[in-house]
Amino acid sequence: MTNSINMKNFYKILSVLSLAILISCSGSDMSSSSNDEGPIYKGPYYNEFLVCNAGPNFTEESVGEMMAAYKELPVPSGLGWSGIYSPVGEDHRYSNGWWELEWDSKESADEAWSNPSSEFLVWAEKYEEVISCDGEGRFPWTFYLPRPADSFGAVMGEDGYFASEFLACNFNEGKSGSDLRASVVQFNEYLDNNESSGPYFFGVYFPRFEEATSDFLWGNWHASFDGMKAGNENFAENGKAMQAKFNEISTCLSPDYYDSWELINIPN
Numbered sequence: 618m619t620n621s622i623n624m625k626n627f628y629k630i631l632s633v634l635s636l637a638i639l640i641s642c643s644g645s646d647m648s649s650s651s652n653d654e655g656p657i658y659k660g661p662y663y664n665e666f667l668v669c670n671a672g673p674n675f676t677e678e679s680v681g682e683m684m685a686a687y688k689e690l691p692v693p694s695g696l697g698w699s700g701i702y703s704p705v706g707e708d709h710r711y712s713n714g715w716w717e718l719e720w721d722s723k724e725s726a727d728e729a730w731s732n733p734s735s736e737f738l739v740w741a742e743k744y745e746e747v748i749s750c751d752g753e754g755r756f757p758w759t760f761y762l763p764r765p766a767d768s769f770g771a772v773m774g775e776d777g778y779f780a781s782e783f784l785a786c787n788f789n790e791g792k793s794g795s796d797l798r799a800s801v802v803q804f805n806e807y808l809d810n811n812e813s814s815g816p817y818f819f820g821v822y823f824p825r826f827e828e829a830t831s832d833f834l835w836g837n838w839h840a841s842f843d844g845m846k847a848g849n850e851n852f853a854e855n856g857k858a859m860q861a862k863f864n865e866i867s868t869c870l871s872p873d874y875y876d877s878w879e880l881i882n883i884p885n
Contacts, residue, residue, distance in 0.1 A: 657798070660761035662697070663720040664822065667755045668713045674746040683744040688880065691734050695725025697883050702781055702875035705842075710873055719760065723825075726757070758822040758834065763801045768808070770816035772840050777879040780842045785831035786869035796866045797821070797833065807859045814851045815844035835869065842874070 698719035704711055720726040733741075766772060772779050788797075801821065822834040839845040852860070 657761050657801075658764050660759075662760040662762075663723045663726055663825075664758045664760040665718045665720070665726060665755050666758065667716040667718070668711075669716060669748055670713065672746045672749045675748060679744070679747045683740075683747050684880075686740055686744070690736050690740055692881060692883060693725070693729035693734070695721045696729065696881065697721060698879070699881040700777075700877060700879045702877045705874040705876055708871070710870075714875070723757070756829075757825040759825055761821045762818070763821065764805055764808070764818060766818040766838075767816075768818060769813040770840070772816040772818060772838050773879045773882075774840065779877045779879065780839045780845050781875040781877040782837040782839075782845060782872045783875070784835045784837075784869040784872045786835055786867040787832045788867050789865065792866045794823070794833075800862050800866055803862060804859060807856060811851070811855055814847040816840040817844070817848055831870075832867070837872075838877075 696718060698717075700717050702715045702717065704714055718726070720729075804819075817837070817839050819838065820836045822836065824831065824834075837845070837848075839848060
């Protein structure tokens, strides 16, 4: 598996970010309550996914220039992470890619979108015909990170590359976020007691928009697709009991896969 960027897909996921604000609603999640079990390492965060498309003037040179300029922009208060996802495989639910923004709260996100910096506005106008993004393509989620991302080594490479697997899931009848939280605690115990196949971490997203068709999104992240394959084979052999517990709680669609790159990472 190569870590080089497929520019055709890369173009799809970069964007001039829209200033439109989505009005969202909260769903069932893993927030702390008397009925929940076990710790959540970090969260909740307010994460936004944006769907984007190439504009009339995109070229490899203009995209590279645009992204270099993006990385030099002032980072808005509350933005801790930003990354991009390019779809992999023929049986993929989306032909586009995604840009993910991780905020410490909805308030921080709203403030940044409502009051963008002058540098951002200049950047957006300069590159608006390179890549564009519909404001309705910005979808908010509540995100939880259940263990340190470097538990089994660094997932992101020197160029920011990593391999992503996302599963859209719905709770089975009678199950909810507290059941999922308990299973996440058990999964962490499983990971701590089984030999790792390489760098890996995972996270859970709950939708905060009305159009959502899934109760939650499960993300698996590896350093490469070779590492992902090895990890999945390891789990298929040694994690049957753990998988059965997951199956009691929810039903998931087949996964979507992405070549992925980290753009901004500000530890907190």
